[in-house]
Amino acid sequence: MAKMTMVQALNMALRQEMEKDDRVVVLGEDVGVDGGVFRITDGLIDQFGDNRSLDTPLAESAIVGMSIGMAIYGLRPVCEIQFSGFSYHNFHQIENHASRYRWRSQGRYHVPMVLRAPYSGGVRALEHHSESREIYYAHTPGIKMVIPSGPRNARSLLISAIRDPDPVIFFESKALYRAFREEVPENEETLPIGKSQVVRQGSDLTMISYGAMMRPTLEAASELEENDGVQAEVIDLLTISPLDDETFVRSVKKTGRAIIVHEAPRSFGPGAEIAARLVEKAFFYLEAPISRVAGFDIIIPLFSREKSYIPNTQRIVREAKKILNSA
Amino acid sequence: MPRKQLNIPCKMEHLSILNEAGEVDNDLEPDIPEDLLLKLYRAMLLGRRFDERMLSLQRQGRIGTFAPTSGQEASQVGSAAVLRPTDWMVPSFREAAAQIWRGAPMENIILYFGGYNEGGRIEDNSKDLPISVPVASQILHAVGLGWAVNYRKTDEVVMTFFGDGATSEGDFHEGMNFAGVYQTPVIFLCQNNHWAISVPRSKQTRSETLAQKALGYGIPGIQVDGNDILAVYAAAKEAVDRARSGGGPTMIECVTYRITMHTTADDPKRYRTDEEVEGWKKKDPLVRFEKYLTDKGVAAKDTFQALETEVKEDIQTAVDRAEELMKKLDDPLHMFEHAYAELPPSLKEQRAELAEELKGMHKEK
């Protein structure tokens, strides 16, 4: 097993799927010769040619609209939108078409495509390069919304996304791309889409997060244990939609306390849906109000202030203590 | 008869006045007063030196990602120069030279790329729009401004900047079409710098020129040597005069070259050759303008030297001011400013939460 960054692990997933299945084609702005601005598609053009690694003209709506056509034909397009902040140009194609062909054609057609895009802040980027707007997609019926939290699950989930019969939006945190390495087995590994994971066992409270926020969440859990002897259970959602509520409902029934962490703005964010499911399915087990640690409801500031915007370990610890101390 | 020739107007010109060797076409030479010629040169030089300084600030970690303008000074300054202060400029993200010409304080540009929203502030006496990062999106705002100009029956014009890559976006085509339909006084200033990050112009569109896209929308288009300040100026003036007198929109394609990286996060060696870049460096817009001014007797060596010193001092002053401002603007709570005309109650709560947290951190220290 090799130790890999998330960039390398995603690259490996694409490479292996392209080797196995000639229906898989990658396309997007700068994904060919340049290997993608984050190098996720590095070398694919050398191995598979420019017919399977397409440098497209600069038009997100066309990239996604064309992917839909390719997918209906029977290919497995994996398109890259350079930054999720530019995916609004193509939102129309996702909302009006990718999500609906199966339904509209009454099962005759389906759209097995993947839209990959970097999201999240923390890399000193320009405006539109730091937002977390997964909820737009999670809110769209007919679409699956996946966000990995590290190299190994990124690789497994991307393979599952490519093989999924329905359109999958796959957000990758820029802050995680090169943040750390993990052992990633050469042999194929997949993870089910629509299934979250308990990544830390505990009985005192449940922490629910995903993507870039898994690291501060896990750090907060360790800190709570070291300093206060608190045993936090931590859940990595991995898929935002369709939401696996079984895992976190079971956990909260055990702990009685829940804290949800995401970088996306708080209002109407994924935390709102999770809290609602908890109220619906675990209300009588709750021993404290459900807490959300999230981005503020403002546009993420330019980078000099982004650290104060993005939830951090201390913020999570403080909120956790509040709900632990409430009777 | 089922098949016949349609007589569709299909005129497309390329304009060049000052060639690579700095020789001028006397028949086409625009009549520009000497003091304006010097001002144009100074603005181009300032643009170049500012760019170099920004790159070094970025390397030192004092600012973040920056999109350089080097090589494109003639396209930017030559076109912006024909606007009046009362006109509108709608830039993309690579127009520092044009923005400075229009009066944007350099310290604001540094502040912006240094990660402070305050740098985006537009001066009260300016009607220019702030930087727009989503490629081509600003073009539509220019068309809206132009429509409003017609509605209010003023003689303002609007100039919007975008790149070769931008001509692939729907927003560009929709904007051109609307401008044609409504005959808005908008100049579509395309800086064809040959690259959209790693994608060459030839892979962006099959059409031979970008200017010819104008034909499809029934508006005039012209291609100019974008490294030739005189050609850019002449074409822009013609277009602006036409727009001001009710003649509607024009698209100008400035053929130029980005001689450095796309942004400081980019490595151009991955997709283009040194020879190509060297070839374009020989077409440097500053070098040929310098020769023109010298031949014309407008300026001599000492003028150029004095200007070098002057612009460097201006830039240093701006850097110092920007760094002072950065210190002053240290408080993260500024992030809640300008979110709405009035902060809604839930945001007041969130602001208070952050204030509390910052106070706590202060105590911990």
Ligand SMILES: Cc1ncc(C[n+]2csc(CCOP(=O)(O)OP(=O)(O)O)c2C)c(N)n1
């Ligand atoms: C809608 C959108 N898609 C993608 C990007 C990322 N991006 C920034 S600049 C750029 C290339 C732009 O090329 P061009 O229009 O030629 O302008 P240039 O950068 O050469 O000035 C890309 C793809 C973006 N900013 N906006």
Ligand SMILES: [Mg+2]
């Ligand atoms: Mg370009």
